[in-house]
Amino acid sequence: MNNPSKVTAPAPAPLYKKKEPVFNRRIDGPFRRFKWAVMILTLGVYYITPWLRWDRGPYAPDQAVLVDLANRRFYMFGIEIWPHEFYFVAGLLIMAGIGLFLVTSAVGRAWCGYACPQTVWTDVFQHVDRFFDGDRNARLKLYKAPWGPAKIARRLAKWSVYLLIAFATGGAWILYFADAPTLFREFWSFDAAPVAYATVFVLTMTTFVLGGFMREQVCIYMCPWPRIQTAMLDEKSLIVTYKDWRGEQRGSLKKAQKEPEKYGDCVDCNQCVAVCPTGYDIRNGPDIACITCGLCIDACDKVMKDIGRPRGLIDYATMEDCKAEAAGEAPRHWFKALTHPRTLIYTAIWSGIGLALLFALGTRSHTDLTVAQDRSPPYMLLSDGSVRNAYTVKLRNMESRPREMKITIEGLAGAMMWTDDMSRDNAQRELVREVPADETLPLRVYVLVPDGTQGQDFAFTVTSMDEQAETDTVETKFTGPGE
Amino acid sequence: MADNKRIDDATGVETVGHEWDGIEELNNPLPRWWLWSFYACILFSIAYMVAYPAWPLISKGTEGMLGWSSRGALAAEMKEEQAKRGEVVAALADMPIEQLQGNEEMMRAAIAGGRAAFKVNCVQCHGAGAAGSKGYPNLNDDDWLWGGDIKTIETTLQHGIRQPGDDATRVSMMPAFGRDGILTSAQIAQVTDHILSLSGKAKANAAGAALYEANCAVCHGAEGKGMREFGAPNLSDAIWLYGSDPAAIRSQIHAPQHGVMPSWQGRLDAVTIKMLAAYVHSLGGGEDFQEQPAADAAAAPAEEASNEQPQ
Numbered sequence: 001m002n003n004p005s006k007v008t009a010p011a012p013a014p015l016y017k018k019k020e021p022v023f024n025r026r027i028d029g030p031f032r033r034f035k036w037a038v039m040i041l042t043l044g045v046y047y048i049t050p051w052l053r054w055d056r057g058p059y060a061p062d063q064a065v066l067v068d069l070a071n072r073r074f075y076m077f078g079i080e081i082w083p084h085e086f087y088f089v090a091g092l093l094i095m096a097g098i099g100l101f102l103v104t105s106a107v108g109r110a111w112c113g114y115a116c117p118q119t120v121w122t123d124v125f126q127h128v129d130r131f132f133d134g135d136r137n138a139r140l141k142l143y144k145a146p147w148g149p150a151k152i153a154r155r156l157a158k159w160s161v162y163l164l165i166a167f168a169t170g171g172a173w174i175l176y177f178a179d180a181p182t183l184f185r186e187f188w189s190f191d192a193a194p195v196a197y198a199t200v201f202v203l204t205m206t207t208f209v210l211g212g213f214m215r216e217q218v219c220i221y222m223c224p225w226p227r228i229q230t231a232m233l234d235e236k237s238l239i240v241t242y243k244d245w246r247g248e249q250r251g252s253l254k255k256a257q258k259e260p261e262k263y264g265d266c267v268d269c270n271q272c273v274a275v276c277p278t279g280y281d282i283r284n285g286p287d288i289a290c291i292t293c294g295l296c297i298d299a300c301d302k303v304m305k306d307i308g309r310p311r312g313l314i315d316y317a318t319m320e321d322c323k324a325e326a327a328g329e330a331p332r333h334w335f336k337a338l339t340h341p342r343t344l345i346y347t348a349i350w351s352g353i354g355l356a357l358l359f360a361l362g363t364r365s366h367t368d369l370t371v372a373q374d375r376s377p378p379y380m381l382l383s384d385g386s387v388r389n390a391y392t393v394k395l396r397n398m399e400s401r402p403r404e405m406k407i408t409i410e411g412l413a414g415a416m417m418w419t420d421d422m423s424r425d426n427a428q429r430e431l432v433r434e435v436p437a438d439e440t441l442p443l444r445v446y447v448l449v450p451d452g453t454q455g456q457d458f459a460f461t462v463t464s465m466d467e468q469a470e471t472d473t474v475e476t477k478f479t480g481p482g483e
Numbered sequence: 484m485a486d487n488k489r490i491d492d493a494t495g496v497e498t499v500g501h502e503w504d505g506i507e508e509l510n511n512p513l514p515r516w517w518l519w520s521f522y523a524c525i526l527f528s529i530a531y532m533v534a535y536p537a538w539p540l541i542s543k544g545t546e547g548m549l550g551w552s553s554r555g556a557l558a559a560e561m562k563e564e565q566a567k568r569g570e571v572v573a574a575l576a577d578m579p580i581e582q583l584q585g586n587e588e589m590m591r592a593a594i595a596g597g598r599a600a601f602k603v604n605c606v607q608c609h610g611a612g613a614a615g616s617k618g619y620p621n622l623n624d625d626d627w628l629w630g631g632d633i634k635t636i637e638t639t640l641q642h643g644i645r646q647p648g649d650d651a652t653r654v655s656m657m658p659a660f661g662r663d664g665i666l667t668s669a670q671i672a673q674v675t676d677h678i679l680s681l682s683g684k685a686k687a688n689a690a691g692a693a694l695y696e697a698n699c700a701v702c703h704g705a706e707g708k709g710m711r712e713f714g715a716p717n718l719s720d721a722i723w724l725y726g727s728d729p730a731a732i733r734s735q736i737h738a739p740q741h742g743v744m745p746s747w748q749g750r751l752d753a754v755t756i757k758m759l760a761a762y763v764h765s766l767g768g769g770e771d772f773q774e775q776p777a778a779d780a781a782a783a784p785a786e787e788a789s790n791e792q793p794q
Contacts, residue, residue, distance in 0.1 A: 016513050
C-alpha cells in the first residue's frame with residue numbers, strides 16, 4: 001500500500017477553464033482603418049443587396065439577388081439558375097472554398113481577421129460595449145463592480161442594443177428569400193410565413209449569443225476553420241509575428257534606458273494584448289486565438305514611434321522572412337512573398353473553375369428537354385397490331401416569356417405521336433406547344449409505330465419557335481414486342 | 484500511460500500521455516461554458532423524456548406528457564391533406580363522370596387520385612402498369628370488352644364482372660362447345676382456323692366459317708368484331724385475353740375460362756370509383772364518351788347533352 005503522504009505527483013491540471021473576459025482598448029492605425037473599411041463594405045453588401053432591383057420582364061421577380069426556394073429558382077443579377085443547373089452553385093461554392101485556400105496561403109488568416117461575420121459582428125458589439133461602458137479600464141472596472149442599480153441599468157441598456165443589432169442581422173437574412181419590400185411589409189403586419197419569423201428568431205438569438213457573449217470563444221473552441229488553417233499555413237504564409245529576436249529581452253523603458261545592451265525593443269507595455277479582440281498575447285507565438293487582424297501591429301507601432309524605435313516589432317511576416325530577417329538579410333519584396341507555387345496553383349485552379357463557369361453560363365441553352373420512357377408496361381400492343389410506347393416529356397422554357405416550342409420525332413420511320421390531352425386520330429410527327437414563361441411543361445406523349453416495326457433507338461428534338469431557334473435533342477428508345 | 488505525461492515545451496501545457504507516431508495531445512482544459520451547455524443538454528433530455536414517448540416498457544413505451552405519437556402526427560397530417568382535397572372531392576362527388584372529359588383541371592385531379600387508388604386496389608390483378616396478363620385485361624390498350632368510355636368504365640368498376648350478388652354486374656357466358664358436346668374436336672379446329680383467318684393468321688376455312696356463322700356470330704358478330712353489350716371479345720384484332728396460338732383458342736372454345744372482377748360499389752366510395760375510372764381512361768386507350776347507345780338508353784334516358792368531346 002502506498003502511503004498517501006509520499007505521493008509527489010503534481011496537482012492535476014484543471015479540467016475546465018473559466019472564460020476570461022476581453023476588454024480590448026480602442027486603437028487607431030492603418031489596420032484598424034482597414035478593418036473599418038471591410039466592416040462597412042461587408043455590412044453594406046449584406047444589408048443593401050436584397051433591396052437592389054433588376055428588371056427581368058413581367059414574368060420574373062425584379063429582385064437582383066433572390067433565392068426563390070418556393071419556385072426553385074436562384075436569381076443573381078442577369079443570371080437565373082434552375083435546380084437542374086445547380087452545378088453552377090456548386091461551382092461557386094468550390095470557388096469560394098478554393099478562394100479561402102488561396103487567401104490563406106497568400107495572406108494567412110485574413111478571412112478570420114477582417115471578413116468573417118463572426119469577426120465583423122464581434123467588432124460591432126465591442127464598439128457597443130465601448131459606447132455604453134467606456135474604454136478598456138472603465139469596462140474592467142464596471143465588470144469588477146458589484147451588481148447595483150446603475151450596473152444593471154447599463155447592462156440592460158447595452159443588451160437591448162445587442163438584441164436590436166441581432167434582430168437587424170436575422171431580419172435582413174430572410175430578405176434574400178422573398179421579394180424584399182413585400183416581405184418587409186408583411187413582416188411588420190404579421191402576414192409573413194411562420195418560417196420567416198422562426199428564421200429571424202433563430203438568427204437573432206444566435207447573433208445575440210455568439211456576437212454579444214461568446215465572441216472569441218467561437219474562434220478558439222467552436223469554429224473548424226482555424227483548425228483547418230493551422231494545417232494550411234506554412235513558412236511562406238503571412239502571419240502576425242512578434243519579432244522576438246528584436247524585442248527580447250523585454251523590459252520596461254526605464255530598465256532599457258539604463259542598460260540598453262541588455263534589453264530589446266519590447267518595453268513590455270502590454271498594449272498589444274490590451275487591443276487584441278481575442279485577448280491573446282501575440283508575443284507567445286502563433287496561435288489559434290490570433291485571428292491576424294493586425295490591431296496589435298497598430299498598437300505596437302504607436303509605442304515604437306513614441307519611444308523612437310523603428311516600427312514593425314510586431315508585423316505581418318512569413319516565417320521564412322522572419323528567419324532571414326533574424327539572420328540579418330534584407331527583406332524580400334512583398335510581391336515575391338505572395339507569388340510562391342502554392343498561391344499560383346490555387347490562383348490557377350480558382351480562375352480555371354471561374355472561366356469554365358462563365359463559359360458554361362454564356363453557352364447554355366434556355367430550352368431544355370427531358371424524356372423518360374415508361375417502364376411498366378414497356379410497350380403496348382394495340383388492337384390493329386400497331387405498337388405504342390409512352391414517354392414523359394418535359395419541355396423547359398428558361399426564358400422569362402412564354403414561348404412556342406416544337407417537338408419532333410427524329411428517326412423511327414412511320415412513327416406518329418400524340419399527347420394524352422388529344423385524340424390518337426390527330427397524331428403527328430411534330431407537336432407544337434406553348435410553354436409558359438420560366439416554366440416546365442410536362443407532356444405525356446404516346447408514340448405509335450405500325451405493325452412490324454422493330455424496337456430501336458430514336459430521338460426527340462425540341463425547337464424553340466422564335467428567333468433564337470434553340471434546340472435540344474434527347475436520345476431514347478422505342479421498345480417493341482419480344483424485347 | 485500516466486508516466487508518459489510531460490510538460491510540452493512550446494506551450495507549457497501538460498500532454499495527456501498518449502502518443503501516435505510522434506503526435507501527442509495537449510491536455511488543455513475545456514471551457515467552462517462547454518460544461519454548462521453539457522448540463523443544459525442533460526436537462527433538455529430529461530425534459531424530453533418526460534414530454535415525449537421515450538422509455539420502452541414490456542407491452543408499450545411511456546407515452547409522454549404531451550401525448551405526441553408518430554401515429555397521431557400521421558393521422559393529423561392525413562386529415563389535413565384530406566381537408567385540402569375536400570373541395571375537389573366534393574366537386575367530383577357532384578359531377579356526373581361524363582362531364583369530367585371537358586374539365587381539364589378536374590380530370591387531372593381525378594387521374595392523380597385514381598393512380599393512388601389503383602396501386603392499392605387494382606394492381607393485384609391488372610399489374611403495376613395496368614398491363615394485365617393472361618386472363619386479366621390490359622387497361623392501356625384500345626381494346627375493351629365492355630366499352631372504353633369513361634362512363635362505361637365507371638359502370639364496370641361499380642358492378643364488376645360476373646360478380647355474384649350484384650344484380651347489375653356484367654355477365655356473359657360463352658358455352659363450353661367442346662366439353663358440353665356441341666362441337667367435335669375436328670369442328671373446333673375448323674372454327675379455330677376460321678377465327679385465326681379473321682386476323683390474317685391462317686388461311687380461310689370454309690367449313691369453319693359455316694360453323695362460326697351458326698354458333699359464334701350471334702355474339703361475336705359475323706366478321707368477328709365482337710359485341711360489347713355481351714362482353715364478347717373482338718376476334719379479328721391483335722389482342723387476345725387468353726392467348727392467340729391455336730391451342731389456346733381451341734381450349735377457350737372447348738371450355739372457356741371466364742374472368743371475374745369484383746364490384747367495387749360498397750367497397751370504395753363513389754368518388755374513388757370515379758377517380759379510378761378517370762385513371763384507367765387516361766392510360767392511353769380511353770374512348771370518348773358518346774351519347775348513350777340504344778341498349779342503355781332506357782336506363783338513362785334524359786342525358787343532358789353537355790358532354791363536349793375534346794378534339
